[in-house]
Amino acid sequence: MPAGSSSKRERQYEHIKDSAKERGASEGRAEEMAARTVNKERARSGEAKSASRSSTKGKSPSQRGGERSRGSSSSGGSGPTRDQLYEEAKKKGIEGRSTMNKDQLAKALGH
Template sequence: MPAGSSKKREQQYEHIKEGAKERGTSEGRAEEIAARTVNKERARSGEAKQASKTSLRDPKSASQRGGERSHKGPQSPTKDQLYEEAKKKNLGGRSHMNKEELRKALGR
């Protein structure tokens, strides 16, 4: 935590860190997640001296988002996976297609 941070932010940091560790995140990664989240909240509320553009423009705070962007849902197939599927279906021109084109050609 940055020097001079409030008791509330210190508690928030510990809460986020412990939650991440309970979900199986390593100690270092949990600390990083907690620090980034708290620093973003500090920036949004005007407590920090500097703030990134994304911290200020993001319509939802991290706590409001509730893990929306945590990438825990089903992930889309990689370009290589799509290419292999196109190869099995014998789609012509697949070697020149990008990921989006492969997805459309496969009807996904």
């Protein structure tokens, strides 16, 4: 934490770091995640001396709700799941569907 940080930010940093470690992050990664989050919050609230535009504009991490941190599937993260595509292929009688991945199923179905 930067020198002169408030006790609130110190508590926030420790909470985020501990939470990340509980989820399996390494000590270094947990510290990095906590520092980045706290620094962004400091910038948003005007506590930081300088801040990038991206730190002060847009949604806060709590408003964002993990939008950018979610994993994506092989087809860009949207649309039907592989299982849904498989069931559609099954109904249409597409052969070889059991060995196809999501992209192959989508192509075979014309998606």
